[in-house]
Amino acid sequence: MGSARKVRVAVVFGGRSAEHAVSCASAGLVLGAIDSDRYDVVPIGIARDGRWVLTSGDPARLALTSGSSPSVEAVATPGVSVTPAAGPSGGALVFSGPASVPPELGEVDVVLPLLHGTFGEDGTIQGLLEMAGIRYAGAGVLASAAGMDKEYMKILFAARGLPIGRYVVVRDRDWGVSPSSPERKKVFDEVAELGFPVFVKPARGGSSIGTSRVSGPDELEAAIEEARRYDRKVLVEAFVAGAEVECAVLEGIDGAPPEASVPGQIVVDPQSTWYDFEAKYLEDSRMEIPAPIPASAAARVRTLACAAFDAIGCEGLARVDFFYTPSGEVVVNEINTMPGMTPSSGFPLMWAASGVPLPQLIDRIITTALAKADGVR
Structure with missing residues (x-):
């Protein structure tokens, strides 16, 4: 990494999964909050058909609302395609097309893959970047794949003795x-x-x-x-009766154990019967942070969140979801290895409530990725 320029971060978003719009919204929040004095940001979109393109970095064009659904196609820079490529001195992103793009723009120091769902959060882009020799933030190939596949996620949780539902x-x-x-x-x-x-x-x-x-x-x-x-x-x-509680996790610094945020509780919009897509992103659901549960239960949630993080070998960041039952039991539901980063998402909100505002949170995720040794995770 050269000392004459800022750290160059490729924010990759969109993708081929059904969560394309949510990924775009996550990118919008991050692009608006990342410290531009410290980082040189390259916004890269993956279209629904799998094409990699250079995009606008305007956060306003990536907002998710009830009246609009953001997409990579809508913010793509005409005529510029992107390809990850390996090289003798490390990987890079190669730009091609009739539009003029400085080749050094592709010499990124780290990729922040804000992809949700299949063809991104499931280990596929992680494997591609490792093959190309490009550093990336977040979980590695195995943890990403296990975190995406709820069957094997639960198998690993059970093997570590974590309480899960049937x-x-x-x-x-x-x-x-x-x-x-x-x-x-x-x-x-x-x-x-x-x-x-x-x-x-x-x-x-x-x-x-x-x-x-x-x-x-x-x-x-x-x-x-x-x-x-x-x-x-x-x-x-x-069905597990009880409150839906979430907890955000960050990889520890310099080999330290993972750290858990203050837990939050989901308060579903009264018009919704459960926490579906509309309730999550388009209606008046909210998070109550800290979660209104006993201190002992909150401590249990934080301990289990870190245990779930370690159970799948996660890195970087994650959000772990729980049920807190009327009898006081804490049940692990699932882990998300690239949690949503939209304005309504629990991950950034819980860390903000824990004293880590969004710009600092993004900085920590990137710094942790840059500190990793080259090679297979």
Whole structure:
């Protein structure tokens, strides 16, 4: 890294997943808050068809509202495509096309991959960047893949003794070819043992896209088919009564253990029956920070958040979601290895409440990534 210039950060966002718009909104918040005196920012978008392009860095054009859905295509710089490439002295981003772009712009020091969902948060871009020899922030290949796949996430949590809810996995071969198949009947029987209601979701999805709350067996088949629109593997989770609590985690500095934020509790918009996509991003849901739970429960949440972070070998940052039951039990629901960074997202809000404002939070994530040794994580 040259001393004559600022640290160059490529903020990569968008992507091919159903969470494209949420990723754009995350990028908008980060691009508006990153310290421009310290960092030279290169905004890179991945279009829905997989093309990498240079984009505008205007945060206002990436806002997610009820009337608009931001996209990479809408902010792309015409005529400039981007390709990650390996080189003898390290990787770079190569710009090509009729538009003139200084080649040194591609000599980035670190990539901040603000991608949510498949083809980004699941280890795919992490593996690509490692192959190209380009540093990146956040979790590595294995942790990203395990964090995205809710089945294996839960397997790893259980192996570490973390308290999790009951669930059923539905794969292609489990679903059968017709409603009357023996495979499908077995799925119905296994889900019935969980009791209703249940939540049906794509096993490798996020932002509640493709997720349904199922009140009884008559709704189950349609809910599984809806989830299968987004993923061939589906997770059916038993309902856990209680408050939804979140906790943000950062990798420790200089090899120290991970650090957990003050927990927050989700207060769902009264017009919503549960915390679905609209409730998360477009309605009047909010977070109460700190979470209105006993101090002992908050301490338990923070301890389990760090344990979940370590259980999948996470790095950089994560958000861990919990249920706090009326009996005082804390149940781990899932971990997000690249949590949402929109204005309504819990991750930046919880760290702000913990004394780490957004510019400082971004700086820490980047600094942690730059401190890592070259090579496989």
